[in-house]
Amino acid sequence: xxxxxxxxxxxxxxxxxxxxxxxxxxxxxxxxxxxxxxxxxxxxxxxxxxxxxxxxxxxxxxxxxxxxxxxxxxxxxxxxxxxxxxxxxxxxxxxxxxxxxxxxxxxxxxxxxxxxxxxxxxxxxxxxxxxxxxxxxxxxxxxxxxxxxxxxxxxxxxxxxxxxxxxxxxxxxxxxxxxxxxxxxxxxxxxxxxxxxxxxxxxxxxxxxxxxxxxxxxxxxxxxxxxxxxxxxxxxxxxxxxxxxxxxxxxxxxxxxxxxxxxxxxxxxxxxxxxxxxxxxxxxxxxxxxxxxxxxxxxxxxxxxxxxxxxxxxxxxxxxxxxxxxxxxxxxxxxxxxx
Amino acid sequence: xxxxxxxxxxxxxxxxxxxxxxxxxxxxxxxxxxxxxxxxxxxxxxxxxxxxxxxxxxxxxxxxxxxxxxxxxxxxxxxxxxxxxxxxxxxxxxxxxxxxxxxxxxxxxxxxxxxxxxxxxxxxxxxxxxxxxxxxxxxxxxxxxxxxxxxxxxxxxxxxxxxxxxxxxxxxxxxxxxxxxxxxxxxxxxxxxxxxxxxxxxxxxxxxxxxxxxxxxxxxxxxxxxxxxxxxxxxxxxxxxxxxxxxxxxxxxxxxxxxxxxxxxxxxxxxxxxxxxxxxxxxxxxxxxxxxxxxxxxxxxxxxxxxxxxxxxxxxxxxxxxxxxxxxxxxxxxxxxxxxxxxxxxxxxxxxxxxxxxxxxxxxxxxxxxxxxxxxxxxxxxxxxxxxxxxxxxxxxxxxxxxxxxxxxxxxxxxxxxxxxxxxxxxxxxxxxxxxxxxxxxxxxxxxxxxxxxxxxxxxxxxxxxxxxxxxxxxxxxxxxxxxxxxxxxxxxxxxxxxxxxxxxx
Numbered sequence: 153x154x155x156x157x158x159x160x161x162x163x164x165x166x167x168x169x170x171x172x173x174x175x176x177x178x179x180x181x182x183x184x185x186x187x188x189x190x191x192x193x194x195x196x197x198x199x200x201x202x203x204x205x206x207x208x209x210x211x212x213x214x215x216x217x218x219x220x221x222x223x224x225x226x227x228x229x230x231x232x233x234x235x236x237x238x239x240x241x242x243x244x245x246x247x248x249x250x251x252x253x254x255x256x257x258x259x260x261x262x263x264x265x266x267x268x269x270x271x272x273x274x275x276x277x278x279x280x281x282x283x284x285x286x287x288x289x290x291x292x293x294x295x296x297x298x299x300x301x302x303x304x305x306x307x308x309x310x311x312x313x314x315x316x317x318x319x320x321x322x323x324x325x326x327x328x329x330x331x332x333x334x335x336x337x338x339x340x341x342x343x344x345x346x347x348x349x350x351x352x353x354x355x356x357x358x359x360x361x362x363x364x365x366x367x368x369x370x371x372x373x374x375x376x377x378x379x380x381x382x383x384x385x386x387x388x389x390x391x392x393x394x395x396x397x398x399x400x401x402x403x404x405x406x407x408x409x410x411x412x413x414x415x416x417x418x419x420x421x422x423x424x425x426x427x428x429x430x431x432x433x434x435x436x437x438x439x440x441x442x443x444x445x446x447x448x449x450x451x452x453x454x455x456x457x458x459x460x461x462x463x464x465x466x467x468x469x470x471x472x473x474x475x476x477x478x479x480x481x482x483x484x485x486x487x488x489x490x491x
Numbered sequence: 492x493x494x495x496x497x498x499x500x501x502x503x504x505x506x507x508x509x510x511x512x513x514x515x516x517x518x519x520x521x522x523x524x525x526x527x528x529x530x531x532x533x534x535x536x537x538x539x540x541x542x543x544x545x546x547x548x549x550x551x552x553x554x555x556x557x558x559x560x561x562x563x564x565x566x567x568x569x570x571x572x573x574x575x576x577x578x579x580x581x582x583x584x585x586x587x588x589x590x591x592x593x594x595x596x597x598x599x600x601x602x603x604x605x606x607x608x609x610x611x612x613x614x615x616x617x618x619x620x621x622x623x624x625x626x627x628x629x630x631x632x633x634x635x636x637x638x639x640x641x642x643x644x645x646x647x648x649x650x651x652x653x654x655x656x657x658x659x660x661x662x663x664x665x666x667x668x669x670x671x672x673x674x675x676x677x678x679x680x681x682x683x684x685x686x687x688x689x690x691x692x693x694x695x696x697x698x699x700x701x702x703x704x705x706x707x708x709x710x711x712x713x714x715x716x717x718x719x720x721x722x723x724x725x726x727x728x729x730x731x732x733x734x735x736x737x738x739x740x741x742x743x744x745x746x747x748x749x750x751x752x753x754x755x756x757x758x759x760x761x762x763x764x765x766x767x768x769x770x771x772x773x774x775x776x777x778x779x780x781x782x783x784x785x786x787x788x789x790x791x792x793x794x795x796x797x798x799x800x801x802x803x804x805x806x807x808x809x810x811x812x813x814x815x816x817x818x819x820x821x822x823x824x825x826x827x828x829x830x831x832x833x834x835x836x837x838x839x840x841x842x843x844x845x846x847x848x849x850x851x852x853x854x855x856x857x858x859x860x861x862x863x864x865x866x867x868x869x870x871x872x873x874x875x876x877x878x879x880x881x882x883x884x885x886x887x888x889x890x891x892x893x894x895x896x897x898x899x900x901x902x903x904x905x906x907x908x909x910x911x912x913x914x915x916x917x918x919x920x921x922x923x924x925x926x927x928x929x930x931x932x933x934x935x936x937x938x939x940x941x942x943x944x945x946x947x948x949x950x951x952x953x954x955x956x957x958x959x960x961x962x963x964x965x966x967x968x969x970x971x972x973x974x975x976x977x978x979x980x981x982x983x984x985x986x987x988x989x990x991x992x993x994x995x996x997x
Contacts, residue, residue: 353862357862357863357865358859358861358862358863359855359856359859359863362848362852362855362863363855365841365844365848366841366844366848366852369841369842369843369844370837370838370841370842372834372837372838373837373838373839373840373841373852374852375800375820375838376800376820376830376832376838376839377820377852377853377905378819378820378821378823378824378853379852380819380821436841436843436844437843
């Protein structure tokens, strides 16, 4: 079964059925189209390729993290620690790379070690969240609330309350990973696309993905279907950790620094992207395609507010909040007659 | 009913129609209930019994038709109105707040107050009174989640009784009760009847219906087939009217294995803390081995230990003579053992998902190389629908929308996807209709004929007797006795199950 939102968008067949569409399926896509039209009306600059590329690039961080969050949420979990995890990983990456400049030089060798450190940290952090949740039988909300505080305080400690900055010459080598394009597409967008496609295939076409759905729907049934529930749930957190590390790898060259304010509230934005995309918060149903759209919607709202004077930029959070609630209201659709 | 003159019905339903989307489930149903009668409602799964009663009690709105209470047309737009009219439905799946106490549940939504605050004392006293009246030994301060299923049932009834119900609708009330608890329920029904309460009794257990009902209405395919005084119809009549055809032989003829058939499964001295205390059994190729006993006798605990779903503290499992260390269900699956849980809604099927992922969930590795082969899954689904006669409106329906019998067939098909040699089925026909029961019996009997082996755990005595080649009776986590061949007989089983005979009785 193809996820409609990933199928070629809004082709004529879909259009002719717009009237009797299934809001649950097409809702996120419709919202994106509506926002797009709104943006184009408000300010022609919105449609400029540079602006559109900017939106996609910006949405890549949250988007990549949200792909991981889709796995965790679909399998009935929750990870609040991703924002501080990203900050912590960024901080350690910078420290490690700075320390290696002396021995490995300010080149790609150093950066590769930094990347390896990032992946190792992300996977370990996911493993910790997963193991404590499953082996300790503690609610994911509590465990990840705890690790969220831990990583946030660790990065503050590492930065001694200030900012960790990447060695200038390393940064100039690393910089293109965020700022360059391949075939006209910014690298972060490419990475986002690759992560999303792989995530889509894993969630929808592999045993692991199917098991995530099953566990999120009903853990008992999963256990009675010979699924190793604890291992699978832990693996979902590891996938989340890996996604955070990938997001961090493309985030570090952007500013070349990390501080206690890095990645603040990313966890909520990631969860918001997942929910806007139609994944069910209590688990059992997840859509990577929806998550991608959700992440883009969140960034697009901020971008449109930047381009207009009608609403203050400070109200970004308000508009995002309204959109999240409306999106879920539409999806639940209990107001429709035909329930 | 007095003096033979037709009493005015308390509640009447006139020309009730109900359609869910394009599917019509009730057709012009007329039904009347008199004061102080026990009115049984029987029919196969999907016949419309539950829907009809949900309409009467305000949970579902009819597409057309009229409800008359005390001979006045009355709208019952929601269950609160229904309750105010004295029409109370006790759901098959209970409607209790698990985290609240018994007394809080009994008074839920109509709490007693003393000034601004809850009058807990009065509510506790009233609850205790109602429970005592029902001869239920339950502390009103217990949390619902800490109660066994049978007590939850009693709390549901207490809740209804305390609301001065005039029409009390019970949907499969004995499904989770032991026989002694069932007796208590029947006494209670008698008493409520004496007070003029009308009881609508929905059940698949026809012997119970015959015992308890004054009148019986048979529904089939959304239509009322007949309403008659109970004295005029036999159980066979009811079964025939429900199915609409003769059921000649409920149980296929037995074909016991040869005496020296290979022992395919051997469980020795299994212990599960709190559930099983040293139970052993052997299963032969081609055999149907019945496990009888009261609810809570440890049969499920034993079987779940054998397939690795619960942790055994001691004991040995041999499959075809070879010791196997089965620690989880996938070990059991690898050893060729499949287990059909008795709890199809909470442990068997993903109700929010469609048939296909449900069917292949246990055997998913058989459909997966790197990616899941959806085309093969689809084929398997088509085959299963054909083989097991799963009736779903659409193949992309969710499992939760199937009727109980079809869910059970889907679950059976799911378990069979791993092509096991040994099949352990736990209460395979609980809460399902006669026709589907028959299909499942034929299926189990065929399995044995093909040289596979089957353990049948069941509290349904006729089913144990009608299918098993050999019967083991358990009580309090122990094997009390074993019967085989002609010696399989209800009286003996009950004597073992209740402890009149066997190890404990010495």
